[in-house]
Amino acid sequence: MIPLTHYLIFANFLFVIGIFGALVRRNIIGILIALELILNAVNVNFVAFSQNTSPDPATGQIFAFFVIAIAAAEATVGLAIVLALFRVRKTILTDEIHLLKW
Amino acid sequence: MAGFLPDWVLVIKSVLISIAAIAFLGPVTMMYLTLLERKVVGRMQNRIGPNRVGKWGLLQPLADGVKMLTKEDIVPTPADPIAHFLAPILIVVPALLVFAVIPFGRGMTAVDLNVGLLFFIAISSTTTLAIFMASWGSRNKFSLLGGMRSVAQMVSYEVPMVLSVVPVILITGSLSTNDIVLAQGGWGGLKWFIFTPWGLLAFIIFYLCGVAECNRSPFDLPEAESEIVAGFHTEYSGMKFALFYMAEFMNSFTISALAATLFLGGWQGPVLPSWLWFFMKTYVLIFIMIWFRGTLPRFRVDQLMNLAWKFLLPLTLINIFVAGFWYFAPNTIVRVLMSAGVLSLSFWGLQKLNQGYAPEKRVYQFGD
Amino acid sequence: MTHLYDIVKFGIYALMAFSVLAAILAVTVRNLFHAALCFAAVLIGIAGVFLSLHADFLAMVQILIYVGAVMTLVIFAIMLTERFGDNSSPQNNSLTLAAFGLAIVSLIAFSTISVKTRWPIQENAGALHLSVGELAYALLNTYVLPFEVISVLLITTLIGAVIIAKKDRVS
Numbered sequence: 001m002i003p004l005t006h007y008l009i010f011a012n013f014l015f016v017i018g019i020f021g022a023l024v025r026r027n028i029i030g031i032l033i034a035l036e037l038i039l040n041a042v043n044v045n046f047v048a049f050s051q052n053t054s055p056d057p058a059t060g061q062i063f064a065f066f067v068i069a070i071a072a073a074e075a076t077v078g079l080a081i082v083l084a085l086f087r088v089r090k091t092i093l094t095d096e097i098h099l100l101k102w
Numbered sequence: 103m104a105g106f107l108p109d110w111v112l113v114i115k116s117v118l119i120s121i122a123a124i125a126f127l128g129p130v131t132m133m134y135l136t137l138l139e140r141k142v143v144g145r146m147q148n149r150i151g152p153n154r155v156g157k158w159g160l161l162q163p164l165a166d167g168v169k170m171l172t173k174e175d176i177v178p179t180p181a182d183p184i185a186h187f188l189a190p191i192l193i194v195v196p197a198l199l200v201f202a203v204i205p206f207g208r209g210m211t212a213v214d215l216n217v218g219l220l221f222f223i224a225i226s227s228t229t230t231l232a233i234f235m236a237s238w239g240s241r242n243k244f245s246l247l248g249g250m251r252s253v254a255q256m257v258s259y260e261v262p263m264v265l266s267v268v269p270v271i272l273i274t275g276s277l278s279t280n281d282i283v284l285a286q287g288g289w290g291g292l293k294w295f296i297f298t299p300w301g302l303l304a305f306i307i308f309y310l311c312g313v314a315e316c317n318r319s320p321f322d323l324p325e326a327e328s329e330i331v332a333g334f335h336t337e338y339s340g341m342k343f344a345l346f347y348m349a350e351f352m353n354s355f356t357i358s359a360l361a362a363t364l365f366l367g368g369w370q371g372p373v374l375p376s377w378l379w380f381f382m383k384t385y386v387l388i389f390i391m392i393w394f395r396g397t398l399p400r401f402r403v404d405q406l407m408n409l410a411w412k413f414l415l416p417l418t419l420i421n422i423f424v425a426g427f428w429y430f431a432p433n434t435i436v437r438v439l440m441s442a443g444v445l446s447l448s449f450w451g452l453q454k455l456n457q458g459y460a461p462e463k464r465v466y467q468f469g470d
Numbered sequence: 471m472t473h474l475y476d477i478v479k480f481g482i483y484a485l486m487a488f489s490v491l492a493a494i495l496a497v498t499v500r501n502l503f504h505a506a507l508c509f510a511a512v513l514i515g516i517a518g519v520f521l522s523l524h525a526d527f528l529a530m531v532q533i534l535i536y537v538g539a540v541m542t543l544v545i546f547a548i549m550l551t552e553r554f555g556d557n558s559s560p561q562n563n564s565l566t567l568a569a570f571g572l573a574i575v576s577l578i579a580f581s582t583i584s585v586k587t588r589w590p591i592q593e594n595a596g597a598l599h600l601s602v603g604e605l606a607y608a609l610l611n612t613y614v615l616p617f618e619v620i621s622v623l624l625i626t627t628l629i630g631a632v633i634i635a636k637k638d639r640v641s
Contacts, residue, residue: 001475002482002522004591008584010486010519014493014512016577021497023569024562029547033509034497036540040516043532051523052591057600058608061528065609068535069620073627075540079547080631086551087637095563110474184504217602220530227538231510234545238503250549257542277602 007048014041028085028092032078039071120212124201132351133163139392146396173340178240181337185239190338190345193232196225197352203279204359207369207377211280218279219271222360223264226315226353230256233334236346240337248333251403252324256315258410263311265418266304269425270295270364279360283368294367299442300425303449305365307414307421309387312357314410316350319395326400358387413456420448482522489515498562502548510541524599 014037021034043064050060086092137152137159144151152159177186203218205211215221230253237249271277273295274285286294295301314321317333325333335346362368362383369376401409424441431437489512496508513536520529609617 001479004589005585006483006486007519007523009581010490012577012580012584013490014516016573016580017490017493017497019576020569020573023572024566025497026563027502029502029544029551030497030505033505033544036536037493037496037509037512040513040536044516044519047520047523047525047528049589051525053589055592056608058605058612061525061600061605062609062613064525064528065531066616066620068531069624072535072540073623075543076627076631077634079543080635082547083550083635092551110477113474182501182503185507215526217526217530220527220534224530224534224538227534228514230542231507231537231545234542234549235507238545238549246549253542253546257539260538275603 004048004052007044011041011044011048014038014044026093026095028082028094029079031094032075032082036071036075039067043067120202124198124212128198128201128352129348131355132348133167135351135355135388136166136347137163138388139395142389142392143396146393167344170341170344175340175342176337178242178337180241182239182241185235186337189232189236189239190342190349192235193229193349194345194352196228196232197349197356199225200356201352204356205279205283205363205368206380207375210369210377214278214280217277219267219277219282219364222279222356223260223267226356227256227260229349229353236338237334240334242337244331244336245334247330248324248336251330252317252334255317255321255324255406258407259311259314259321262307262410262414262418263315265415265422266307266311267364268418268422269300269304272422272425273429279363279368283363283370286367286370291367291370291372294365294370296365296367298428299438299445300421300428301365303417303421303445304425305361307418308364309361309390311410311414312361313354313391313394314406316353316357318350318354318391320398320400321406322400323403323406354388354391355384358391359384361387408456413452416452417448421445478522482519485515485518485522489519502552503545506541506544506548509544510537513537513541527600527602527605 018034018037018041021037022031025031025034046060046063046067048060050057050063054060082092085097089097091097140162141151141159152162155161155165177183200222202212203215203221211218233249233252233256237245237252270282274282276282276285296305317324323329325335330336335343338346359380362380366383366387367379368383369380371379374382424444428437428441431440492508492511492515496505496512499505499508513532517529517532517537520526520532
């Protein structure tokens, strides 16, 4: 119904916004949100391609499942690190965390 | 009519009729559930309950509605205005959306999605966002504590709730709520899943988790008035407060309806019309919820978490295995006895294991 | 039925525009809590886009896992680390202008590529509807090894997250 290229451009938008956010944000949680945005853009591409170009539409959706699972794992560990960091440093701004050890 | 109007108007018309029916049914159900709850709890506490407005207090919900509408809408000065304003709206939306997949009777499902059950679970899990908005947006320590408790509780109880549904999906082979009801149609409409060992256990776990999901007593820690005022809706008044209440009552209705659909055969039943069976089963379950409230004291936080993670979760996992065995075993009495034996053994074992965590003697830090 | 298709089509484009707008807000808004809420809106919008691609199971999983679980985690972390409505320190670093330029350039480049390429589009494109059963069959037969690896990964993550976030025991 909607051509493939429109989905791709939509995913491009999300991806680029995610990259922008990951580069610009100072707060670690903000960066995590931007990274999740990038993963979502990838998911949209997977499903759109599998629906339009692949002979087997299951493949793209299953890759999207794996991406979602990995994104959940990433968020869990990332936020655990954020909490541990906050407990020690009382800040989660990336430019204030510049020592390897304290 | 069909030749008179273009097709797309007909499609939109049927959609609008479904939406209107649900948008009407939801609030009306909620209004009369408040009356039912007050009446039943009143009787349990040796009172009469509301009886002044109309015959048997039947117009009491309308009077309450008028009162709520005319109350002043107070927004605390330091509150986050956007989050504070949006939270009560966003909490009602999922509560209304899940009505769409509930089969109210034969062919009376608004939308027969082929992922209906997953739709229910997914949509009701978004309620946590609205609770977060309410608790963080009102900038009040009681709201924040209540919101934290509520979300911790909902996330914990969602796990055994979803897993307790898995046996039903496994046996039925479908996620559509309509197919699940149709699968329970044998024995003259009485082949309900609750009459199997795994079904009984799954029903009990699902129902308990459902009561916890709608933050009702005895799982009402998030709004424990003796500890944290009213939890996440402390700072709400007037119609916004009424919306929170509406969402809560509609949630308890939909959870009871889904429990009836999954385990009590939905609209299946002999003699009586299908929708009557459905509403009878749902209201029996709602009555049990009110009964809980009139009988049981509130849990402690650690008891609540222990129940979910150390007792219900392992039990649901064992139950999935038993349902798998049931699916492949030949249909004899041995199958029933074996699965019932395994389940009661694991129930007993988990109970024994969990007893070790209860402190034998209370230690008072400041009391002595 | 053409009118109905037009309405649905318009709805999908509106959903895409809404998602992009919410995504822009999610990376630029100063208040982190609002950013997280905008991100939740993006996720719901993407679930709608999945529905338009006939991936209804995936759309539900997206809402259940992202909105129900990941967002809950993110907002919990925000509540535990932020001060309420603290807008005193800027949320963006000095890279803003450069990053914006990079974003525009890459957006144009990627879009040109995706428009210019001749994708091998199938005959029955856009009409494929996959039942949950077929999906489960593919997941547990063809892709069973990655499935098991993912489950091991999730267990590891669970334990790792608990160990990292746990308070150090006072010796």
